[in-house]
Structure formats: structure tokens, C-alpha cells
Amino acid sequence: MKTEIYEIPYRAELCYQKNKGLILPENIPYLGMGSSYYAALVFKYLGVNIFPETASVFHKYLHGSHSIQNGVLISQSGESSETIWCAERFQSFLSISNNTVSTLAKLSNCSKNIELCAGTEEKVPTKTYINTLVVLYLGFGFDVAGILPVMKNNYTNYIREGILIGDLICKSVKSNKRRGIYILGNGPNLATARQVALVLSQMTKMPFIPLSVSEYDHGFKETASNSLVFIINPTGDAEFERTAELSKTIEKAGAKIYNLLDSGVEYNFSPLVYPLPFYFASDYLFKKLKVKNTYIVGSKITQSKFR
16 A cells, blocks of 8 residues: 555646646536545535535435436546446536546446546555546646645655554554544545545544534534544634634543644645545554455445445
């Protein structure tokens, strides 16, 4: 996994060069599962007029009986079952995937496949998640050209912070009093919290709970004693002050707090870089905890399952 994480700046630059000038449609559904859905969610909270939904919920509950003219389907492999099922609900759709010859990309009503250029990804969605963000930033008119060098130049800091995060989690695991591990984020970084919780859970086989700060504040804070809480709270966030106050409150109640404050980039672009320390933490913990495999309980959900 570490090799793949080190490839992220190079692969993000490739994706940027490949997709410069891209324009993505607004006011239509953007569907995906897991990381693909989280990436679209970033832009809903940045004020872009799109409708992100999980493909499974859209397919089973939201589509109605009518055909929809346009949509964007995101599947990093291009083989995700629920996302492929949703294709039949659209007269025409754009696909965003890492595989130009995937099932999704080859469907007859796919008008265009936007390539992520992330290369091979063996374990969890790290490169593909970042590159999906790059594609969406470009497609919605956000210029990421100045952000990619910052990402590359700060890798030493991401590694250092990843080890700090990993050591905190290790200590929490070894404590008999440990209750829960939360990752909190606001707005576009709620998507970040969900993404890194997914990666950490898959790599460590332990549950990480992602929540918005307001969700946590409305009841989950009662579990603060002996919990570990990572809080993504960049300057410029609309809930910065509330989040800072909540951090003090739950620390007094017995929570161990780790605040991620300065991302090194403008607020709107912070979801591009905040995942990186957690990715390094995931790799560190995979080795430290001697986890044997990424997929133990079951394999990825692709194509034929549960139709």
C-alpha cells in the first residue's frame, strides 16, 4: 500500500494533464458507492449544484419508474454492481472510472468515459479517490494546478503525521478502557471523514465511526469518556468555532483528541490533502497490528451480487 500512496502526486498530475479543460454537468445525479460517492459529496458541500447519492439507494428507492435523461456514474473499477445497475435508468450517462474497458464504460448509453489515470490499486481506494477529486475539481471549474505541488512537497509531513495518528490508535487498541474511535469533519470534510474511516476500518479490521461535528454533538458526545476522536477542523470552516469548543468539552469529559487544523492549502481544496496522513496511518497500522489480508470477511461487491 505504501508504494501506492507514494504514487499519489504523480498519478494526480497525470489525471490533471489528461482531463484539463473538462466540463461536467450540474443539476443531475452523481452516483457511486463508497469512495466514489464520498468524492461527489465533497462538491455538494462546496456549493456545486449536483445531487450525489449512493447508487444502491438510488437504484432501489429513488429512481421512480421514469427514465432520466442524464447522470454521472462513478466507479473506480468500473465494475461496481449497484452503479452498473443504475445505468439502465439513464438515457445517457458519463462514467468516471479507472478502467477504460470496464463494464460501465462499455455500456451502449455511456456517452463518455472519463479516465482517472490512477494505475493499479491492489488494496483500498487511495489513488483513485484522490484522482476522482481531481476530475471533479476540474470539471466544476476549480483550478487545482497550484495544489498538486503543495501535496507533493508536504509528503514528509504527511508521513510524520500518519505515524503519530497510527501510534495513537495503537495505544487506544491496547487500552482495556477503549470505547470507540471517531473521525469528525464538517462540510466537504465530512466526505474526508467517511473516506478515511473506510480505509482505516478495512486495513485494521477495527470500526472507525465517521460523523459530522453536529451529528456527534447531538448525542454521540455522551460516549466521549475513554474514546479517541480525530477532528478535521481547518481554518475557514463555517463551524470552526463550534468544533473548537466541542473539542475542549469532550476532552474534559475524558476523550483523547487529535485535531487536524492546517492542511497547507486553501479551505476549498483541503479534502485533497487531509486523507494523506490517514493513508500513511493505515499502512503503518496494517503492519504494526500484523493484519494478514485486506479482504478477510468477503470480497469486493461487483456486478452479479444481490440483483
